[in-house]
Amino acid sequence: MNKKTIYLFLLFLVTNTILAQKFTRQDSLRGSITKERSWWDLKKYHLDIKVNPADSTIIGSNTIDYQVVEKYNVMQIDLQEPMQITKIVQDGINLKYQRDGNVYYVYLVANQSKGEKKQLVIFYGGKPKIAVNPPWDGGITWKKDENGKSFIASSCQGLGASVWWPNKDHMYDEVESMLISVNVPKGLMDISNGRLINTKQLKDNTTTYTWQVTNPINNYGVNINIGDYVAFSEKYKGEKGDLDCQYYVLRNNLAKAKKQFQDVPKMLKAFEHWFGPYPFYEDSYKLVEVPYLGMEHQSSVTYGNGYKNGYRGRDLSGTGWGLKFDFIIIHESGHEWFANNITYKDIADMWIHESFTNYSESLFVEYYYGKEAGAEYVRGTRKNIRNDKPIIGQYDVNNEGSGDMYYKGGNMLHTIRQIINNDEKWREILRGLNSTFYHQTVTTQQIENYISEQAGIDLMPVFNQYLRDTRVPTLEYYFTEKQLSYRWINCVDGFTMPVQVYLNGESLQIQPTKEWKVITVSNVNSKLTIDANYYVAELNSTN
Numbered sequence: 001m002n003k004k005t006i007y008l009f010l011l012f013l014v015t016n017t018i019l020a021q022k023f024t025r026q027d028s029l030r031g032s033i034t035k036e037r038s039w040w041d042l043k044k045y046h047l048d049i050k051v052n053p054a055d056s057t058i059i060g061s062n063t064i065d066y067q068v069v070e071k072y073n074v075m076q077i078d079l080q081e082p083m084q085i086t087k088i089v090q091d092g093i094n095l096k097y098q099r100d101g102n103v104y105y106v107y108l109v110a111n112q113s114k115g116e117k118k119q120l121v122i123f124y125g126g127k128p129k130i131a132v133n134p135p136w137d138g139g140i141t142w143k144k145d146e147n148g149k150s151f152i153a154s155s156c157q158g159l160g161a162s163v164w165w166p167n168k169d170h171m172y173d174e175v176e177s178m179l180i181s182v183n184v185p186k187g188l189m190d191i192s193n194g195r196l197i198n199t200k201q202l203k204d205n206t207t208t209y210t211w212q213v214t215n216p217i218n219n220y221g222v223n224i225n226i227g228d229y230v231a232f233s234e235k236y237k238g239e240k241g242d243l244d245c246q247y248y249v250l251r252n253n254l255a256k257a258k259k260q261f262q263d264v265p266k267m268l269k270a271f272e273h274w275f276g277p278y279p280f281y282e283d284s285y286k287l288v289e290v291p292y293l294g295m296e297h298q299s300s301v302t303y304g305n306g307y308k309n310g311y312r313g314r315d316l317s318g319t320g321w322g323l324k325f326d327f328i329i330i331h332e333s334g335h336e337w338f339a340n341n342i343t344y345k346d347i348a349d350m351w352i353h354e355s356f357t358n359y360s361e362s363l364f365v366e367y368y369y370g371k372e373a374g375a376e377y378v379r380g381t382r383k384n385i386r387n388d389k390p391i392i393g394q395y396d397v398n399n400e401g402s403g404d405m406y407y408k409g410g411n412m413l414h415t416i417r418q419i420i421n422n423d424e425k426w427r428e429i430l431r432g433l434n435s436t437f438y439h440q441t442v443t444t445q446q447i448e449n450y451i452s453e454q455a456g457i458d459l460m461p462v463f464n465q466y467l468r469d470t471r472v473p474t475l476e477y478y479f480t481e482k483q484l485s486y487r488w489i490n491c492v493d494g495f496t497m498p499v500q501v502y503l504n505g506e507s508l509q510i511q512p513t514k515e516w517k518v519i520t521v522s523n524v525n526s527k528l529t530i531d532a533n534y535y536v537a538e539l540n541s542t543n
Helices: 003-020 025-031 251-260 263-275 327-334 351-369 371-384 407-420 423-436 444-455 460-468
Strands: 040-052 057-068 074-078 084-090 096-100 103-107 117-126 139-144 150-155 177-185 189-191 195-201 206-213 225-227 229-238 241-250 285-289 301-303 342-344 440-442 474-480 483-489 499-503 506-510 517-520 528-530 537-540
Touching: 025 103, 084 096, 084 103, 177 189, 189 206, 225 285, 229 251, 229 263, 229 285, 241 251, 241 263, 263 285, 263 327, 263 351, 263 423, 285 327, 301 327, 327 351, 342 351, 351 371, 351 407, 351 444, 371 407, 407 423, 407 444, 407 460, 423 444, 444 460, 474 528, 528 537
Parallel strands: 040 177, 241 285, 285 301, 342 440, 474 537
Antiparallel strands: 040 057, 057 117, 074 103, 084 117, 096 103, 139 150, 150 225, 177 206, 189 225, 195 206, 229 241, 474 483, 483 517, 499 506, 499 528
C-alpha cells in the first residue's frame, strides 16, 4: 500500500467514525441556541452560595438580570443532575418549572416585553458531580491539604458550569458582569474571579467572601477555590498602567510560590508585546493554587503544577526550551487573551482557545530566547500530533474536535506566519484580533476571515486543510534532467499554499497546487529540502 492510499484509507476511517457518533437530545439542548435561550440576553449574575466540605454540598441561589430580546415566556435554565432547583421567583411570584434531564423549563407569568429588563432568582442545591480527572473530566474537587484542611476547587470546561450552578450554559451569551458570594467554614478562604469587595464573618463560624467581576465572563471561567490560603501581591506596570497581580497559595507553599511565580510578570511582558494589553485590568490578575493541574479561569487563573518548570517537570517539546518556564503559568495565562477575551460561541470551535494559546508558549520562548528558539519549541511539539480526527467538532451538540487543536493548531499558526513572511504584520494580526474581538464571542469564520483579510492572502485552503481534515499536506516532487516537477497531495480540494524550500542550498519560495508545476534547475543532481517551519510532509518520487 503506497503513502497516498494509506492517507486516503485513514481519512475514510476518520470520516466514518465521526458520522457514526450519536448525539442525544440532551446534547442538542446543551449545545444549541434553543428558542428558550435566544429570546433573552444575559446582563448580570449574582451567584450566592454556601459550600459545605463536611457533606460535599453546595446550596444557594443565582439572581439573573436579563433583557428581553424577543417576546416569549418559556426560559431554559441549565443545571446538571444530581443538582436540583428548589424554587424560582420573579416579581415575588413562585414560578412553575419542569425538568428535562439537565435542563429546566421555566414558565414565566409576567409579560416579557421586548427591550424590558427583568430579573429572576433561582434557588438550588445538592451534591455536584465530583471531578474524576480535572480539569479534563471536571466538576468539584474535594481534597485536604497536608495540614488536613479542606482544599476545594471547581473546573468545568466542556462539561459546563451547570455542573455546579444554574445558568444559561451556552458560550454564545456571556454575562456582562457578576457578583460571586461564597460562604465557607471559618479558617478557609474562597478565591473567585474579579476583585474581593466584601468579607463578612457570620455567627455560625462561617465567612462569606464576595467578589465582583466588572467585565464579561464566560460560564466555565467562573470558579470557586477554597483553602487555607495565604497571599502576596505586586503591581505590574503594563500597557494600560498598573495591573494588580495577586497570588493565593497554600500556607506551606509560600516560599516556593514567591520564587516560581516570578514567571508571571515575564509572561505579562511577553504577551502584552504579542497580543496587546492584558484584557482585564479592571478585575486584576490572580494566580491561585488548586488541587489539580490548572485552568484558565478569567482573572483567577488556577495553578497546580507542583512549582516546577515545564509540564509537571517535563518538556512537552522535547527541545529543552520547555524547561525554561512554568508551563501552567504561561499556558493558562495565555488563555486570558484567547479564551477569556476572545471566546468561541460553540465548543466545536475550541481551537480558537487552544491553538493560539499553544502557540503562545513558543512566542514566550521567542520573546526571551530568540526567534529560532521559539521555532524549535513549536516544531518540537509535532511529535504529539495524532491526526486522529478534524480539529473542528460538530456544531450545536457541545462537541469539541480533536486534541490536535493544541499541537497541530499551534503548528498551523506557525505555518501561517511563514506564509505571511512579515513578522511585524504577524504581530499586528495577533494584537488586532484581541482589539477587534475585545470581550466578544466569535466563530471560526470570523477569525479565519480576519487573518486572511489582514494578511492580504486567501488562507481559507490552509484553514480547511489543518482544521477540517486529518491529512498532512505533502509536497510530492521529482527531478528529471534539469527540471523540478512538484505538486501538493494528501490535501483538500482546492488546496494551495506557498512553501519555502531550499534547492541546492538556495532559498526559494514555490507556489504548489494540486496540479503539477515545473521549473528549470541548473544542476542535474539537484536536492530539495523544505523549510522545517512549515508543517508539511514531503515525498520525493524521483526514483
